[in-house]
Amino acid sequence: MRGATFGEVFAVREFRVLFGSFVLLIVGDVIKMLALAVLVYAQTASPGLSAAAYMAGWLPFILGGLFLLSLADRLPPRALMITGELIRAVTCLLLAYAGLPVWALLALVLVTGLFSPVFFAARAAMLPEVLPGDAFVLGRSVLNVASASGQVVGLAAGGAFLAFAGPSAALAVTAVLSVVAAVVLRIGLPHQPARGAAEGGAVRVTLRVNRRLLADGQVRGLLLAGWLPCVFLAGAEAMVVPYLGGQGQAGVVLAAAAGGMAVGEFAVGRFAAPTLRERLSLPLAVLLGIPWIGYALGPGIVWASVLAAVATAGLAYQLGLQRRFVDAVPEDIRGQAFGLQSAGLMTGQAVGAALVGALGEGIGPGPAIAVAGGGSILVALALAGVLRPSPAPRLARG
Template identity: 50%
Template sequence: MTSTSAPISRPDGPSPGERATFRDLFAVVEFRALFASFGIYMIGETVKMLALSVLVFERTGSPLLAALAYVAGFLPSVIGGMFLLAYADRWRPRRIMVGYDLIRLATAGVLALGVLPPGGALALVFCIGLASPVAMATRTALLPDLLSGDGYVLGRALFTITAGATQVLGFAVGGALIGLLGAYGALWVTAATCLISAALIRFGLADRPPRTIGTGGAVRETWRVNGQLLADRSVRDLLLAHWLPGSLLVGAEGVMVPYAGGEGAGVLFMAGAAGMLLGDLVVGRLAAPARREKLTPWLALLLGVPMLAFVADLALVLAAVLFAAATFGFSYHLGLARRFLDAAPVDRRGQAFGLSHMGMMTGQGLAAGAAGLAAEWLDPGLVMAGFGALSLAATLALWRVLRVPRMNVPRHA
């Protein structure tokens, strides 16, 4: 199939050393469409998983199945990332994103009709979730095609901020919709968001060709390219820098409830979200590119250092302040964004971003599980401090990677 529209030209963005502004980003027509679609997608997915969890609990009375319903769309992302990521580069980006939105539309419609038993609904959401990492990798890999220089880094920061903010909004909207329309009505609203997202992508983005032409099976190619990326030392080091310090902090977050109780944990979770969003906003918008990259290892240190204090019995307010300071450190990833873009092969950019996302989700899940297991025998505060220490140790071990800036010219042209 040939391209049905010419690429939409973007204005000259800031040079790599010049600080970008939000005005620079939103001056790009295609970025506006991609950004709006992402925000609507995040709200729709949050409402869907909340509504599905409520439905499963109402029909089964099982807290375990309700929890599985909430995470059913996220668990298969690791499987999809292991076996399907090659499609992110082998298919047209716009076709992938529109197709995924239409599949989500059909899924939400089937769930809203209530024709499936709880087990069938969970199985359907699980199967659709296998395609999620391909769509997410495609979306992320499209950003450097739309934004140049520091605009790309600020765009990544804006997407991270939006992901957190729209999840909070999605919980609020989802709760209100369930109260007004019931869980089935909320699912029909999710279906509408899928349709809107698909329309924004279809009519707001140019129809770009695939980045590479596949020569074999997608599963085999996914494994082969993942192996090649991990064998490349510069890519592998940056992946480890992305994965380890932050994932270990998530391990500490995994025992927040036993540490602070239900209401106290809610305060700490909100503080953590606020710290992360503030970090991306301040570091992404206010720090010049060179300064941001120099700050990278020090921001990574901030992930672990405040958590060491949790070994003591802290007042809730102090614990919230310290945890917000720790999650502010997540902004360290902005200093790695340009370096990872330069290190990744251009024709495998989609799979490289997908591998980064998959590894991060896997690491966070393993860390949270390990922390929960440790808290069966140890005091939760000690576990949180221990995972803060592990994050600190990982940062020090990766200091060379975090500190040394990569060359501005991509190695794989």
């Protein structure tokens, strides 16, 4: 089977629209959370509350993923994505100019963020519809690279803008980016009807479909293969700052990790044929953990950066799972399936950071990173039966 090319992917108008709006979303969200953390710190002088503010935008993924994901299939995708951008714009303006106390700022972010998994799921489920076959996998690779790059750009641009104009103006910039993204989506995407029928309440349907997805052995295996190695990766990355003594050098290592991810996604997505890409899933998943073991030797910033970059290049293992995941779930619940995939990933990363962080308190950051690497290898080997491609039946409708 011949693999798709970047030229073929970007030749699709709908993908260009999804790509452009996604970049605006990622950059805007990073600026938003950075500005909110600065705004809270300015009001409270509390590092703990400032950190909580930075993470507040991601916490609702857990609840939204558990109870609201069915909306991604029961409502038209373009309307959902536009609604998400407009909610983000209004939220940012309220955070910037409404003069809310800190508890209200955090509550607003948490409540409006409950629907973020739904908006992300609508976008993810639309991708295989506009990019059939192997083009879908390459499209996911492009979006993953854009996500890593967008986070770096967002942090750099957000930091510079915060220093120049302050947090309120930075939040206003995010609002403008969201409005631009909404306009791009409205003009660039055609209207499509909802994939699934509206039967029963959103919470009840979400719980039922989540149980159905997790009860299927093939789908459950693919979900776990996408989640579990990343639990240990998030734990290792969470220890980079204390490993380097809280110094700014940690930013160099984390930037190297983002670069390694981008290079791995690009190389495997573009140059590996579809069948090879799927065969590479297991060795790349093992690679995800091996370099972190080197932190037990106490490397300096240069080698720490190299090890982090090599490790995150292994994240390209997920590309070999994407086509199989799309084939495993029916179209009418595809949005919820992708939403469950993302929500579980977010939750697992938070759990991994907390667990490895607790371990680091006891044995030190370097050894904790090494343990996380070893755990990642063991999990990849335990999931070898899933990571090795094999034909399997599609999840039945009903």
